[in-house]
Amino acid sequence: MMKDDPNPVRSVAENPCNMCMPLGAIIPFKGIENCMVIIHGSQGCATYMRRHMAEHFNEPVDIASSSITERGTIYGGEANLKHGLNNLIQLYQPAVVGILSTCLAETIGEDIVRIAGVFQEEQAGSETPAMIPVPTPGYGGSHFEGYFLALTGIVTALAQPTRRHDRINVLVPHISPADVREIKRLLELMQVQYTLLPDVSATLDAPYTQIYRKIPAGGTVPADIAAMPGARATIQFGATVEDELSPGKYLEINHGVPLYNLSLPMGIVACDRFLNLLETLTGNEIPKQLLDERGRLLDAMVDAHKYNREGRAVVFGEPEMVYALGQVLAENGITPVILATGSKSPRLKELLLDLTADNDEEPLILIDSDFAQIRKHCADKRINLAIGNSDGRILTEKDGIPLVRMGFPVHDRIGGQRILTVGYTGTTQLLDLITNTLLANKLKHYRENMYAKHFPFQPKTIMFKGEVSDDGQF
Amino acid sequence: MDMAINQTDFSFIPEREKSIRTKGQQMQAIQCQADSVAGCVSQRACVYCGARVVLNPITDAVHLVHGPIGCASYTWDIRGSLSSGADLYRHSFSTDLREEDIIFGGERKLMRCIDELAERYHPPVMLVYSTCIVGVIGDDLEAVCRLASKRHRIKVIPVQSSGFSGNKSDGYRIACEVLLRMIASQERILYQPFHLNYLGDYNLAGEAWIICGYLQEIGINVNVAFTGDSRCESLLTAPGAALNIVQCAGSMGYLAKRMEEIYGIPFLNVSFLGLEDTMQSLRRIADFFANPYIIKRCEALIERELAQYGPIVKQYRQHLKGKKAAVFVGGGFKAISLIKQFRELGMEVVMVGTQTGRQEEYDAISQLVAEGTVILDDANPSELERFMLEQGADLLVGGVKERPLAYKLGLSFIDHNHERKHPLSGFTGAANFAREVEQTVCSPVWKYLDGPIHTGRINP
Known part of the structure; x- marks a missing residue:
């Protein structure tokens, strides 16, 4: 058995593998039609988060701040927030406003739910946007929890008792706009009537147009969110999400919408499960186009299977992505050596233990971790593949482990918004990337490794530099 | 491209009016160094x-x-x-x-x-x-x-x-x-007559190294750069210097003043952005030391570097002449240098703003720019969008948050931020800057943005 706690007791966090709650909470709001977000806190929070997101999505990301100063901290920030709401509404004319708090606002005791209510009362008579306050203290959890807290907040605020209808709710975790587009394509190919939330496919990956819109077109329509309680079912890609953070659970408990909680459709098994569910729910057959795509993924898996068996991977990121990737590794014979997340996620740990129960080599599962810890455990484990966000570049720089970039943030490469990893097609692309990364790494060191290991004669000069692994596997 | 303001609901926040000036139109000084207005989406941090x-x-x-x-x-x-x-x-x-x-x-x-x-x-x-x-x-x-x-x-x-x-x-x-x-140190400070400290350079892409190299070559030693590539120990050598030179005045002007009060070290504001500013700054430093050897070496260095990098800048200038630039950067000093640097490239600055510029810097900016130039303090994306389009800018200089906005509006962009990976300081930096401007402004991609899809239609 694995040792009980691979996370040694530590106080200091070194090289974080997570961000704070409000950042995660912004993203679902960005997937609602004509929505703006204001963060109740000091000016820096909004700016840092905008910067982080702008770099990943390569899109303008406008987020307002109530710009609390010393005065606001001492006397309360209510006036700042109301003032900010007024200005924001005038500048952006949004239909929905997400109000998020920060560690500062929560610590000085700001009640954003109350302030939002007061603001709307004061504006009674004039047309105000829908206000959705979601308290998100930075110390309350990671951006992963922030994301689902906001998503549940949105559903709770907008959902109305609705007569039964034929639509299916689809709730997605923090995935790329390209991934959202792919899930929508699958739903459409299966001829499903759906409401997908949050739909960042166009809002955080807007096409170039001659006319610029401050709030990009697209996003889930608020009226559709309101009608979610009448849906036939909810499909939520939130296998690792705790019940109290689960919007699907909320709809099930409060409105009796049956919940199908799946993992992200990455890999054969998870994609099959998703499509089988759609088949069952709608009675529609899986079209040939998708069967072909599935066949191509199988073909790719076979083509690459020997190379992939040499893969020894460290995976890190948000729990939902780590779990989905764990399945892709398992299907392809890549050894998951370390599976890590910066979030606290008891459910992820259970799921991963189940998934890897039969593995010859037990993986190390790090929860609430950071990159200092991940790096420490990488030593002497002959890891030749890292999969996760750009912050993992430290593993390449310091330890020579090549990194396949996905998740959030991807800030040192372009195209974070276009990284596609879901569905049969997305999985195929991801798998090729993984295999090619392994191949490139192997070929890079192949000549000197073989020379160093097998050349039987006295070398005249030292021709190559480079390390050879203990068992000569590479 | 249709440059008209594209949103009918576009409206200004009245409070912001005082922070926006058009040269030649208002008499009143710009409002700056004030708190950001809530809800306006300031580009400032904390x-x-x-x-x-x-x-x-x-x-x-x-x-x-x-x-x-x-x-x-x-x-x-x-x-x-x-x-x-x-x-x-x-x-x-x-x-x-x-x-x-x-x-x-x-x-x-x-x-x-x-x-x-x-x-x-x-x-x-x-x-x-x-x-x-x-x-x-x-x-x-x-x-x-x-x-x-x-x-x-x-x-x-x-x-x-x-x-x-x-x-x-x-x-x-x-x-x-x-x-x-x-x-601050307990040890006795040894006065070093030909040593200086270099303030306000963060050694982005080795910029402080370039400048320290110039100074060393002309016979002046740099005790420490604040804070690019500095160490705890090297900072302790600062009090012995004969002079402080200040590149980023916004961040380090205060330190220079305090060191003058405490250690009696005089300071010079310098700028190593652009050929002209670099040349002038080196001469002013050499003049301060008033040593014929240093002055001679300084002139020799300028001559050599200008011969190497001047033609490069000139060559790019041919492609860039007449283009219009917009500037939105952190501090006033950088904005001032950029206005001059664009002039070296034959370009006019039509909009200029900063996050935290000071009154005297805005005065200097106002002196430098042409009539009709829009000057803004603590601008937000809505204002940047409006004025870049209204003023017909071809290019924006700014940071990470501004980049996607420029691109969405079909404008070229220069990264003048702390993430840049090539130096923009000194003579070599001026050539890099000119090259970067050319690379973005003269890229072929822009010409495809305007055309409708039907340009690809084949007539039967």
């Missing part, structure tokens, strides 16, 4: 950000952020400051405060973190940054740092940078105070 920017390049320091994880997460190794040795500054340390720490106070956890880091890294100095909530929950940073200093026999210095306690430029001042603490 006090912590200002302090962190200035201090982060100290390479052998542990930079420990006392607060929840976010503040450390968003600032982990995002800047291009280079080091010739230590790389401790490229790691992000946080006390990662959680709910229970907020309730019971964070002092104990902070002390444990300092202990762990002292044991693990044995750094000569630890800088402990306070974030928003530390100012609110009342942790006594000063006391913890004092105790830790004694316990570990290293410098543990608090940086009182609670985010809400002002804006980014207050953070600069706080950082300067910390630097004053770091350079």
